[in-house]
Amino acid sequence: EVQLVESGGGLVQPGRSLRLSCAASGFTFDDYAMYWVRQAPGKGLEWVSGISWNSGYIGYADSVKGRFTISRDNAKNSLFLQMNNLRTDDTALYYCAKHLMIFGVVPQGLFDYWGQGALVTVSS
């Protein structure tokens, strides 16, 4: 059974940093591109970042480019999102998501499994 479990969320002041983690199990992690997608309270879905199976291709939404860094550790079946210089509009539930297709292309994300999300609240 595929499982994605996010951790690392919390309350943080504007301008500070936070690091999210996603522990994956139930599939061959290093065969799949992985993503972060967020959802602000009561709002829709927004793609944040994606990373290819071998970390060779990485992409970011314009709203987070230069502030967020995605990475993965295939030996530990883990995905990460380092979030720096956080803003109040980064407040959201952050989902870790898996690409549907093996060796899927990062810019053509398609999400067949999602975690339950990690809540990030940016407030003074």
Add this chain to the structure above:
Amino acid sequence: EIVLTQSPATLSLSPGERATLSCRASQTISNYLAWYQQKPGQAPRLLIYDASNRATGIPARFSGSGSGTDFTLTISSLEPEDFAVYYCQQRSSWITFGQGTRLEIK
């Protein structure tokens, strides 16, 4: 950025009725369109990908159609568990989502 516009914002129907949800892209996206269902307190669930392919385990009452800029998700006969928010998503040029359609019980 490709903008996806979903209509209607809210759809009120009764169980057993047919639901038709629309998604329009600001430029052509071929068939790179997916549909997700999200229930309160849950993560989204992939229903349809590449416009008309049902994801694993999705009931046959869900179907998708369209290409280019205009797409449709049809639920042939609504079950009580189908009332939720539905999002479309394009992957032709990076990734964007529509704003969602809320399907509510009439």
